[in-house]
Amino acid sequence: MNAELVFVGTELLLGEILNTNAQYLSQQLAQLGVDVHHQVVVGDNAERLRAVLQQALGRADVVIACGGLGPTDDDLTREVAAAVTGRPLQLDQGLLRDLEAWFAVRGRRMTENNRRQCMVPAGATVLPNDRGTAPGLIIPAEGGKAVVLLPGPPGELQPMFAHHVVPYLTARNGGRPLRLVTRTLRFVGIGESALADRLKDLLAGQSDPTLATYSKTGEVHLRLATRAAGQEEGLARIAPVEAEIRARLGRYLYGVDDEDLAAVVGRLLTERGLTVATAESCTGGLVAKRITDVAGSSAYFRMAFVTYAAEAKVQFLGVPEALIAAHGVVSEPVARAMAQGALERAGVDVAVATTGVAGPGGGTPETPVGTVCFGLAARGAGALSPGVWAETVRLYGDREEVRERAAVHALALVRRYLLGLVP
């Protein structure tokens, strides 16, 4: 089975948005063992879209077209795909009721435009959209082929693809695709080249599974991949290589696959029955945001003090003014005092603090842009010692990157403490 990807939108041709859907869908299809020979981007133009869809149907079994399903007049994909497959559009009463309910719940008025989103080509399957108003469609075409229409926003496209298109493609393929089985090992606290150096022999001698490193902001991911009939067979082949990697770099390995660092910290806190607070200056709330990205984080996250101004550090965290005067706001003594203040005032078991120079301005020869001091204060519990610690790191990148790397480092510091790796 092979598929062709068609992306519809003048904004793509003008370079106004980056086509991340192309990468997402290509990765997903590769994992399913579906070949893709062509990806085509075309604008909001009925004539050209029609020609592109016709050509795609001529050379692929399944055409997946993304974008142009919105409520406005330049959203043409539904109409053109219906014409190309020769299936007239019909108003779907069920969709109309759902959409009316969607607007009613939100106290918003449904406009005439939105009715277009309830038009369905005869014989097409409707794919529900949990995140927006545009449903997806699977439209049968001649010769057992099909055109799949998906909404353009990645937040709508991805769950729809995962929940509705993957089962459809798997069933088309006789239910037993030769899958790409992958396992991603996630590291923090070690750079990509240092990691590659420690795994030099494995990377050079790789064949099955294959190994590939990916640098993420503040993290490195290592993907092990193999083709197998099933998940179990694939993972069995990956296991011995993973064991060797863990033996060498286990200290930096915080999670696998989709595990997020904040979620891992949350799990460690929950297992130990501990609570956490943050005291943030340069990260400006980003550490708290990361922690509370995790559903259920209210069980262990109590409070964040985002003390951006120096006076706020004094007033709300009890950092002594003399300490700031003596060492400067970006210093280990201040980071320690911030963490200690958050621990006491929020009444938590562990507190982490950040103070640094995110840039672009504010750097000095002693504390250049990218310098971030971290503080950690803990009451101690079980085998974990009580204490207050600080460390300074020089991070690179622009303002946004420095802030993101600092948030990752703060989370990694809490993880290290909870695993008994601090001090």
Place this chain on the structure above:
Amino acid sequence: MNAELVFVGTELLLGEILNTNAQYLSQQLAQLGVDVHHQVVVGDNAERLRAVLQQALGRADVVIACGGLGPTDDDLTREVAAAVTGRPLQLDQGLLRDLEAWFAVRGRRMTENNRRQCMVPAGATVLPNDRGTAPGLIIPAEGGKAVVLLPGPPGELQPMFAHHVVPYLTARNGGRPLRLVTRTLRFVGIGESALADRLKDLLAGQSDPTLATYSKTGEVHLRLATRAAGQEEGLARIAPVEAEIRARLGRYLYGVDDEDLAAVVGRLLTERGLTVATAESCTGGLVAKRITDVAGSSAYFRMAFVTYAAEAKVQFLGVPEALIAAHGVVSEPVARAMAQGALERAGVDVAVATTGVAGPGGGTPETPVGTVCFGLAARGAGALSPGVWAETVRLYGDREEVRERAAVHALALVRRYLLGLVP
């Protein structure tokens, strides 16, 4: 003049890399006034690449093909483009000398493979590569058309395009490129379909400038575009349409082009000499993070209280326990009390508060997932009244989207207050 973009590489079809060249080249060509109607991605396969290049030459004046110029056997673009244009490859002695020098300088051995990179189709122009070993090529084709070959790595492609392809395209166009002049109007507090409804006549009757709407998380952007000899001429044509749109929807229009909502709020605070603090529950620090994304925000942002736990709202913001017991944590009275507490305790001029159900759990029939209450407290200044206000909104999407939309709404609420639109 119009161009077609062809991207060559199986790694793109497998989703192993994100096609950032597509966005870069599209933006550059749009600015030069060169239309692009199609972008095509094809793998390292001679037969399919040949068909794609032939089709592209049939429908565009200039074909720009990226990637596949490397020294290895799967790099086919040079050979296939030579065949498609009917121009035999010849060894270029100058290139060979340059490449031998390049390797000598780096103390590396030149392999036989690298000689392939010195083969040039008869009559083609060589584009020097300052960053790598693969030169670019401009190959004349029938009917005055041309195929431009560029290396795939963005660090090589971008300088080569800027220094060699831009002058070539400008000269082709008679030396005076017709530029695309755009202006993006950014709205908050109104949905895409409601906006389209209010501008129905303008959207239906559009010709020059053209209008297009884009839905962003919590925002809508409207792009006005026209072709003109220069920026000034283009903006003069856009101005009367923009004025009409502002007359209808000015209340929702917060910025233009790259202006960010948090930056606009920062500018309004700075102009009025006011300071701000946040009291956040469901947004978990995201409002503070957005505010402090803006460099220089320390001038007006003092503090965020991320009071995730109910007790933290009582302890750090002085929300009366009885109020929480009577109305629930997600309620307008609690949002008001949070804002009031932040205003007093942080000693700022304006404070905004969020409390809601981000999901996936925690919803009830009375306060379903997506319900967010916002509080705003202000001391008043000049024409701005003092007071405490609250409002409730039902937001859609998953946890992340609800949180992001809530942060946008909180920033928009502060903007409305600073413009005298609250109450």
